[in-house]
Amino acid sequence: MSGFYRLAGGRIVDPSCGRDEIGDLFVAAGRIADPASLPQESWERIDASGCIVAPGLIDLHVHLREPGDPQKETIASGTRAAAAGGFTAVVAMPNTRPPADQPNTIGWIRERAKEQGAVRVYPTGCLSEGRKGEKLAPLGSLRAAGVVAFTDDGGCIQDAGLMRRVMEYAAMLGLPILEHCEETSVSGGGTMHEGYWSTVLGLRGWPSLAEELIVSRDILLAELTGARLHCQHLSTAGSVRLVREAKRRGVAVSAEVTPHHLALTDGALVDYDTNFKMNPPLGSEADREALLEGIADGTIDLIASDHAPHCSFEKEVEFDRAPFGVVGLETMLAVSADALVKTKILDWPALIQRLSTVPARILGLPGGTLTAGAPADLVVIDPNLEWIVDPQAFLSRGRNSPFAGWELRGRAILTMVEGKIVWRL
Numbered sequence: 001m002s003g004f005y006r007l008a009g010g011r012i013v014d015p016s017c018g019r020d021e022i023g024d025l026f027v028a029a030g031r032i033a034d035p036a037s038l039p040q041e042s043w044e045r046i047d048a049s050g051c052i053v054a055p056g057l058i059d060l061h062v063h064l065r066e067p068g069d070p071q072k073e074t075i076a077s078g079t080r081a082a083a084a085g086g087f088t089a090v091v092a093m094p095n096t097r098p099p100a101d102q103p104n105t106i107g108w109i110r111e112r113a114k115e116q117g118a119v120r121v122y123p124t125g126c127l128s129e130g131r132k133g134e135k136l137a138p139l140g141s142l143r144a145a146g147v148v149a150f151t152d153d154g155g156c157i158q159d160a161g162l163m164r165r166v167m168e169y170a171a172m173l174g175l176p177i178l179e180h181c182e183e184t185s186v187s188g189g190g191t192m193h194e195g196y197w198s199t200v201l202g203l204r205g206w207p208s209l210a211e212e213l214i215v216s217r218d219i220l221l222a223e224l225t226g227a228r229l230h231c232q233h234l235s236t237a238g239s240v241r242l243v244r245e246a247k248r249r250g251v252a253v254s255a256e257v258t259p260h261h262l263a264l265t266d267g268a269l270v271d272y273d274t275n276f277k278m279n280p281p282l283g284s285e286a287d288r289e290a291l292l293e294g295i296a297d298g299t300i301d302l303i304a305s306d307h308a309p310h311c312s313f314e315k316e317v318e319f320d321r322a323p324f325g326v327v328g329l330e331t332m333l334a335v336s337a338d339a340l341v342k343t344k345i346l347d348w349p350a351l352i353q354r355l356s357t358v359p360a361r362i363l364g365l366p367g368g369t370l371t372a373g374a375p376a377d378l379v380v381i382d383p384n385l386e387w388i389v390d391p392q393a394f395l396s397r398g399r400n401s402p403f404a405g406w407e408l409r410g411r412a413i414l415t416m417v418e419g420k421i422v423w424r425l
């Protein structure tokens with residue numbers, strides 16, 4: 001019978017209920033099945049021995065570039081890259097052309113994702129009209145159109161009074177704000193972290209303060225308004241400290257970090273390679289250590305890719321002129337394992353929790369669990385598979401990876417969305 005699978009002999013890891021055991025997992029008619037309720041002979045057997053069977057990964061921070069820039073990425077190519085990376089759902093950022101600040105754009109994205117998406121796509125809506133930071137976007141109609149959160153990602157509302165009103169509305173509508181924390185009068189013109197390396201390389205520095213000012217402002221505003229604040233791509237030690245203190249006080253704040261901020265520092269820019277240019281910039285080794293500590297103690301809730309594809313010709317220019325951003329969907333799992341599991345900061349179940357169960361919980365999305373009856377959104381990971389990152393082989397249209405040539409261990413060998421195989425290595 002088709003659609004009936006027996007994933008046999010794998011290590012079943014389900015952080016939603018603390019399950020971690022060798023066994024068989026059954027999928028029937030798009031859902032995780034209870035084997036006792038169905039006859040055994042009709043299952044298609046998939047060997048999962050030596051592998052981890054886990055809930056599908058969920059990425060809260062992806063730029064699919066559609067509508068507007070299909071030469072960089074499309075919903076079709078971006079979601080195929082996601083499936084190859086072990087993801088079953090991605091949250092799409094609204095800095096498209098046009099920006100996702102109107103219900104009809106959200107409708108277009110949802111329709112397109114239904115037709116062409118290999119994995120689930122959850123759109124976000126802008127906080128401000130055109131992401132200009134001047135006027136409120138129609139938050140209520142955006143929610144009605146199906147957005148899962150509000151964000152001006154790539155930009156940040158500078159006016160604290162407007163941000164307060166945005167938070168009041170978001171709190172009323174019950175949706176979180178995903179904040180790109182950047183005070184642009186401080187970061188203005190910077191292309192890399194301000195510190196030793198920016199002086200050595202003669203590049204305009206971007207002070208940590210630019211991020212920390214907004215993290216602290218937004219924590220205060222979230223406390224005042226009761227809005228749920230999620231700080232995107234934390235990159236500095238000071239930001240980790242601010243979020244840690246806020247959580248202790250009981251403020252509704254969560255945070256994410258990217259694999260590249262966990263694995264790399266500003267010293268990587270020594271060759272002026274634009275594939276290491278991203279926003280926020282790579283920090284110092286002290287920042288990186290603080291981010292690892294933040295992941296370890298739960299201050300940072302989850303890992304998100306900030307997958308930001310660009311055309312090669314756009315990146316093949318002088319450092320100052322290149323756009324910010326790197327791709328990440330197809331390397332996130334292995335780079336995270338390299339930074340966190342190999343170093344024994346997290347074990348595999350804890351890593352999967354931060355890549356699946358926690359992101360699902362923070363946005364209230366389906367997934368992140370393997371309990372019977374749940375949609376069969378899952379990934380089979382071979383934790384020992386060694387491979388070399390070759391951006392030319394990516395399913396993403398973007399080749400702008402800072403990890404080209406890296407020897408990594410661990411890879412998704414099968415991804416299933418609602419019981420349908422969307423990736424098989």
Ligand SMILES: [Zn+2]
Pocket residue numbers: 153154155180232233279280
């Ligand atoms: Zn951002």
